[in-house]
Amino acid sequence: MSAIKGDGVSQSAAFRRGIRESRSDRIFLGLTYLILTVVLIIALYPLVYILSSSISSPAAVASGRVWLWPVEISFDGYRAVFQNDQVLMGYANSLFYAVFGTLISVSLTIMIAYPLSKKTFFGRGPLMIFITFTMLFSGGLIPTYLVVKELGMIDTRWALLIPNAIWVWQVIIARTFFQSSIPDELSEAAEIDGCSDMRFITSVIIPLSKPIIAVLSLMYAVGQWNAYFDALIYLKTQSLYPLQLILRSVLILGNGSSVDAADMIKQQQLAELMKYSLIVVASLPVLIIYPFVQRYFVQGMLIGSVKG
Amino acid sequence: MIQTKYKLFLLVVPFMVFTFIFAYLPLWGWLYAFVDYRAGRSIFEMDYVGFKWFSMLVYSEQQIYEILRVLKNTLGISFLSLLFSFLPMAFAILLYEIRSIRMRKIVQTLTTIPHFISWVLVYSVVFSLLAVDSGVVNNLLIDLGLIQKPINFLASSDHIWLKMVGLEIWKGLGWGAILYLAAINGISQDLYEAARIDGAGRFRCVWHITIPGLLPTFFVLLLLAVANMINTGMDQFFVFSNAMNKSSIEVLDLYTYNIGLLKGNFSLATVISILKTIVSLTLLFSVNRLSKTLRGESIF
Numbered sequence: 001m002s003a004i005k006g007d008g009v010s011q012s013a014a015f016r017r018g019i020r021e022s023r024s025d026r027i028f029l030g031l032t033y034l035i036l037t038v039v040l041i042i043a044l045y046p047l048v049y050i051l052s053s054s055i056s057s058p059a060a061v062a063s064g065r066v067w068l069w070p071v072e073i074s075f076d077g078y079r080a081v082f083q084n085d086q087v088l089m090g091y092a093n094s095l096f097y098a099v100f101g102t103l104i105s106v107s108l109t110i111m112i113a114y115p116l117s118k119k120t121f122f123g124r125g126p127l128m129i130f131i132t133f134t135m136l137f138s139g140g141l142i143p144t145y146l147v148v149k150e151l152g153m154i155d156t157r158w159a160l161l162i163p164n165a166i167w168v169w170q171v172i173i174a175r176t177f178f179q180s181s182i183p184d185e186l187s188e189a190a191e192i193d194g195c196s197d198m199r200f201i202t203s204v205i206i207p208l209s210k211p212i213i214a215v216l217s218l219m220y221a222v223g224q225w226n227a228y229f230d231a232l233i234y235l236k237t238q239s240l241y242p243l244q245l246i247l248r249s250v251l252i253l254g255n256g257s258s259v260d261a262a263d264m265i266k267q268q269q270l271a272e273l274m275k276y277s278l279i280v281v282a283s284l285p286v287l288i289i290y291p292f293v294q295r296y297f298v299q300g301m302l303i304g305s306v307k308g
Numbered sequence: 309m310i311q312t313k314y315k316l317f318l319l320v321v322p323f324m325v326f327t328f329i330f331a332y333l334p335l336w337g338w339l340y341a342f343v344d345y346r347a348g349r350s351i352f353e354m355d356y357v358g359f360k361w362f363s364m365l366v367y368s369e370q371q372i373y374e375i376l377r378v379l380k381n382t383l384g385i386s387f388l389s390l391l392f393s394f395l396p397m398a399f400a401i402l403l404y405e406i407r408s409i410r411m412r413k414i415v416q417t418l419t420t421i422p423h424f425i426s427w428v429l430v431y432s433v434v435f436s437l438l439a440v441d442s443g444v445v446n447n448l449l450i451d452l453g454l455i456q457k458p459i460n461f462l463a464s465s466d467h468i469w470l471k472m473v474g475l476e477i478w479k480g481l482g483w484g485a486i487l488y489l490a491a492i493n494g495i496s497q498d499l500y501e502a503a504r505i506d507g508a509g510r511f512r513c514v515w516h517i518t519i520p521g522l523l524p525t526f527f528v529l530l531l532l533a534v535a536n537m538i539n540t541g542m543d544q545f546f547v548f549s550n551a552m553n554k555s556s557i558e559v560l561d562l563y564t565y566n567i568g569l570l571k572g573n574f575s576l577a578t579v580i581s582i583l584k585t586i587v588s589l590t591l592l593f594s595v596n597r598l599s600k601t602l603r604g605e606s607i608f
Contacts, residue, residue: 025510032405036415039399043419043482046433049444053436064442112323115316122317127324134327136589139334140581141561142568146340147333163330166323197316226426229543233569244428251432252547275436279429286424294417 054078054276061276077277080270087278089239090246094225097160097242098285101224105165106216113171114205117178118187135168148234159234160224160242167223170216177212178205214296222286243282251275338582345574361579381469382559386537388473393533395477396484397526401518403485404492405510416489419482430479431547438462462548465556472544472557487529488522495521524603531599535592538584560584 021029052070053061055078060071081087115121116128139147144163153159182205190200206213228244235241250271341361343354366372399419406412425433438445438461446458461471499517508516542561549557558566560580568577600606 022509028509028511029405032402036402036406039481040415040418042478043422046437047421047425049437050433062442064444064447067444067447108323108326111319115320118316123320127320130324130327134331136592137335137585138331138581139337140578140584141564142574142577142581143334143337143340144330145569146337146574147330151329162326166326222424226424226428227543228426228428229546233565244426247432248428248547251435252428275432279432283425283429287421290421290424291417294420 050276050279054280058273062272077273077275078281080274081277081281084270084274086238086246087243087250087274087281090241090243091281093239093241094243095285097157098221098224101161101165102217102221104161105167105170105220106213108166109170109174109216109220110206110209110213112166113174114178114201116171116175117182119184131168131171145233154234155236155240157240160227160230164227164230167220170219174212174216177209182208211296214293218289218293221289225286247278247282251278338578340575341578341582343575361575364576365579365583377555378558378560378563381556382538382540382561385469385472385540385559386533388469389476390530390533390537392473392477393530394526396481397488397522399481400485400488400492401514401522403489404518405514416482416485420486421482422479423483425479427543427547430475430544434475435462463550463552465553468553468556472548476544488525491522491525492518524605527599527603531595535588535595537591538587 048068049066052068053066055073055075056066056070057072057074058076060066065071112131116124118124138144148154148159148163153162186204187200190204195203226244228242228248231240231242231245235245339351342356342358343351344357346354364371365375403412403416406415422430437443440446440458440460443458445461446455449455450458495517499521500513503513503517538560540559540561542559542565545557545559545562546565549562564577564580564584567573567580596606
């Protein structure tokens with residue numbers, strides 16, 4: 001399917017080139033490239049600046065000499081980051097939340113999306129209403145907080161893994177994917193051959209669903225990695241904090257936890273030193289995964305987002 | 309046969325339990341809006357106060373002023389971001405004009421990166437770029453002679469809505485374009501070929517084929533955004549709020565948090581959540597009706 005589409009695109013590109021471009025075409029194209037270049041610069045400059053600053057000497061950064069390329073290369077910031085217990089712990093916690101949270105979320109999402117995609121599934125209609133209702137009505141901050149509290153999840157790792165485990169939007173994307181890319185004939189054939197539903201899921205559905213599993217995993221993992229609000233309201237013990245919350249206290253609040261003035265200054269200098277490298281280190285996992293998932297991504301989104 | 313159906317149903321059970329607990333049970337908590345909340349007691353032991361907390365919202369002039377201020381921030385920011393909601397579409401169209409598919413992919417991937425950076429980190433990045441002492445932006449502005457003294461951009465409420473929406477665009481432009489790229493792929497190539505043969509240039513192709521082809525997608529997203537105007541979320545505003553800009557950045561979601569979890573007024577915060585749900589439902593259904601009348605097609 002996609003191969004055919006790809007051919008069509010390149011053919012028409014050749015076709016477009018075949019017709020002589022007029023002057024207005026060239027002006028339009030020039031403007032397009034100009035705007036895209038500007039957008040690219042705006043999108044990337046802040047990131048390049050942070051990357052350069054992170055490997056420059058703190059003195060050069062503080063005096064404003066770094067604006068694009070690194071000045072006086074130094075890895076002190078990274079050294080400080082990897083020697084900071086608080087940061088390392090946050091990192092480990094975030095990895096834990098991202099891995100297990102994604103595992104829980106993706107399994108649950110597929111478990112609900114697949115039956116929903118089957119037209120013969122008993123109770124499909126009521127279940128859809130059950131789900132849609134949650135999109136329209138939500139209890140809100142305090143009632144949800146109280147439910148989590150009643151369940152005794154406050155200040156436990158479960159509070160970050162369970163309450164927000166399923167995003168309805170993901171369920172709908174996955175359902176649409178199953179509906180449109182796994183033909184009914186396949187399950188009928190399997191059924192005639194005596195294949196059970198469970199067997200069908202593990203040996204047919206899962207292998208065919210790589211794109212959507214990749215997309216779901218990426219979205220859930222990024223969501224977990226970047227979230228801080230649930231941790232902020234549900235967690236009290238610092239050893240459970242995810243990285244984002246640690247970052248918030250180091251980078252934003254300037255870490256005012258210490259009362260001692262000399263200590264404060266030391267903390268601030270450390271924060272100043274670590275700042276850029278911390279930003280790089282914290283966004284690294286997500287940025288490393290993304291390009292690998294991206295090819296599935298457009299594919300999965302394309303199919304998953306069609307209305308139906 | 310019956311057994312396999314039964315097994316399939318078993319798959320659904322965990323989801324239903326989760327959803328029931330975390331999406332339906334909190335609705336029971338709406339009752340807190342009608343009582344005097346006291347920690348550690350069951351709801352049946354709390355005093356029933358009727359609509360006291362609802363009237364509390366408009367109890368004093370100061371309170372009315374507060375609510376209006378928060379609503380103004382919420383709607384103001386949402387409205388600004390609606391104004392710029394055509395940008396991802398425009399970006400996708402321009403992206404599609406790149407002839408080399410490889411280049412197009414590279415540009416698309418690079419501009420999507422900001423979407424994956426958390427708000428906490430976005431704040432830190434912006435903070436360093438806008439730093440008062442020798443931040444890049446202030447240095448540049450001073451060198452160009454546009455300002456005399458460095459400006460503390462983040463610690464003032466000037467144009468704070470615009471700054472917030474700007475950041476939202478920075479973060480979401482490439483991401484938002486993905487959906488439109490998908491939609492452009494769905495437009496038949498025959499249309500372009502026919503138009504080219506008839507002598508239409510690149511611009512006219514975009515104007516007469518691509519844009520009309522994307523408008524349905526744009527409208528659906530726009531209407532959904534309108535329905536969500538009141539739900540701005542708070543991840544972004546929470547990290548950017550400080551004592552100097554608080555009065556112009558405090559959106560409804562942030563206000564609920566401040567009232568409920570910081571000041572501990574659970575009942576009042578619940579009232580706000582209830583009203584919020586009612587407003588967004590009303591918006592959603594009016595928008596759907598509007599869509600039906602205008603385009604003869606409902607959005608859901």
